[in-house]
Amino acid sequence: MDVSQNLTEIKARIEAACRNNNRNSEDITIIAVTKYVTIERTEEVVDAGVLNLGENRQEGFIEKYNHFGNRVSWHFIGSLQTRKVKDIIDKVDYIHSLDRLSLAKEINKRASTVKDCFVQVNVSGEESKHGIQPEDVIQFIEKTSEYANIRIVGLMTMAPHSDDKELLHKVFRELGELRDKVKQRNYQHAPCNYLSMGMSNDYEIAIMEGATHIRIGSKLVGSNM
Numbered sequence: 001m002d003v004s005q006n007l008t009e010i011k012a013r014i015e016a017a018c019r020n021n022n023r024n025s026e027d028i029t030i031i032a033v034t035k036y037v038t039i040e041r042t043e044e045v046v047d048a049g050v051l052n053l054g055e056n057r058q059e060g061f062i063e064k065y066n067h068f069g070n071r072v073s074w075h076f077i078g079s080l081q082t083r084k085v086k087d088i089i090d091k092v093d094y095i096h097s098l099d100r101l102s103l104a105k106e107i108n109k110r111a112s113t114v115k116d117c118f119v120q121v122n123v124s125g126e127e128s129k130h131g132i133q134p135e136d137v138i139q140f141i142e143k144t145s146e147y148a149n150i151r152i153v154g155l156m157t158m159a160p161h162s163d164d165k166e167l168l169h170k171v172f173r174e175l176g177e178l179r180d181k182v183k184q185r186n187y188q189h190a191p192c193n194y195l196s197m198g199m200s201n202d203y204e205i206a207i208m209e210g211a212t213h214i215r216i217g218s219k220l221v222g223s224n225m
């Protein structure tokens with residue numbers, strides 16, 4: 001499928017979800033997840049006007065970064081090994097996968113400016129998923145205050161792979177409630193305004209529950225180019 005056609009459909013669905021939930025679609029950032037596709041295919045999505053790209057592996061990110069540079073904003077969405085932080089940290093704009101203190105410490109040490117991070121939360125409790133347990137999030141965020149180069153801009157989660165809409169609503173709603181709790185505390189280093197949640201199969205539900213950043217791969221650029 002043509003990327004611009006896919007984008008038109010996704011934008012129409014975003015508009016509809018926003019309209020039904022009293023939200024403004026300008027508050028939603030589409031991150032094109034390009035981890036499955038080539039640079040050529042990625043060109044198409046950039047040409048279509050999507051200027052936020054997401055990659056989940058250091059190698060794939062560096063390859064795309066070397067091509068597109070700072071024409072776009074870069075979102076690192078995959079689990080990040082501590083020893084790879086130094087190779088990517090000054091190239092990425094956002095880290096969506098902050099999930100442990102040792103990683104925060106390394107980011108703090110290697111970044112030359114303040115880095116915008118999302119704390120990844122394992123809301124669903126699946127063992128295969130990365131992320132901080134919901135009940136540990138506040139304490140984790142408090143501990144990151146000692147790292148001057150870390151700004152917690154939001155929370156991120158991955159929903160279970162499921163068609164159970166109620167379950168998806170519940171997972172996303174829980175992340176939203178947790179975000180509200182963090183915000184109420186007015187931490188200087190953690191404005192926590194954002195919610196990174198929703199992928200190809202569940203982004204409309206995520207928007208209903210307050211997502212500000214949706215990460216879309218297969219439905220936008222495809223998955224096996």
Ligand SMILES: *Cc1c(COP(=O)(O)O)cnc(C)c1O
Nearest residue numbers: 033056077199200215216217218
């Ligand atoms: C791959 C990936 C996505 C996009 O997945 P699709 O279902 O293809 O839209 C979003 N977020 C993360 C963290 C991913 O690894």
